[in-house]
Amino acid sequence: MHELAIAENIVDTVCTRAAGRPVRRVTVRIGALTAVLPDAMRLCWDLAATGTAAHGAALDLDLRPAVVFCRACRTDQRLPDMIPLCPCGSADVTVTTGRELHIVSMEVA
């Protein structure tokens, strides 16, 4: 359950940046290629935030699909799984989205 460690990282960061103000809402961007499960994140969020300035804060998740740019057919393709292969058969691809794991913003009172 690495999501708990990740939730604790997020809580630490937002509480530091909030500098004592109560945090009401946090938006986190999670790519499909990061091995972070949205449901597990939501489950861990309240636990990680309890007793901190982010206690009771809402967690918004901005989920990004896995997309690759294929140099063979010059198109962006959404991946159905983790395998970096274009439907045209080419493996000459670059991941464009899906690796994000960012704290986008927070709302403080």
Added chain:
Amino acid sequence: MCEDGPVVTVTLEERVLARNDDLARANRELLTARGIRAINLMSSPGSGKTTLLERTVRELRQPVAVIEGDQRTPLDADRIRAAGAPVVQVNTGAGCHLDAAMTRRALDDLDPPPGSLLFVENVGNLICPSLFDLGEHARVVIVSVTEGADKPLKYPYMFAVADLVVINKTDLLPYVDFDVDACRRHIAAVNPGATVLTVSATRGSRLPDWYAWLSGGAG
């Protein structure tokens, strides 16, 4: 503050694991400055990580030091110490992976000699450790033939971050239904750049390939 002011949105755009990644970078710089090459060894429990390390400690003509990660017990560290290498055990308790801060504390305790090869044996787990950079120079994933050949497809995150995949326990191939070629194909599907070696750590077969990879850098 007694009363709440207006709610303000603050843009952060900060990497979630920024702190871990910063600590990992510092670890890597420290190790590189001392001429120490660090290998993060990951697998499911029971794939033979510790057996491979015991043998490597005994046979490699280079000083080896080890950080052992497990949820509980010093059992693996005892085995490495008996094989003759300095070792520090990190027990993660409820944690399912090592992180850069734990690695730094272990490094300070271990103080590996300059020029040595440092192995970090991660907690046996094919999911969580893939996310946490420890400051290593290379990542090795071990899969044994008593597991399924489709493991790279089932745990793609882990296999995607590997520089080297070691298929271990090949001495058991006559007794199990494991298709080495299929496993190689599955590894290539999720990670076309990974090097793949087949070995038997208990019998010692093909271990010269492993030692050559270790001394040859990225292989």
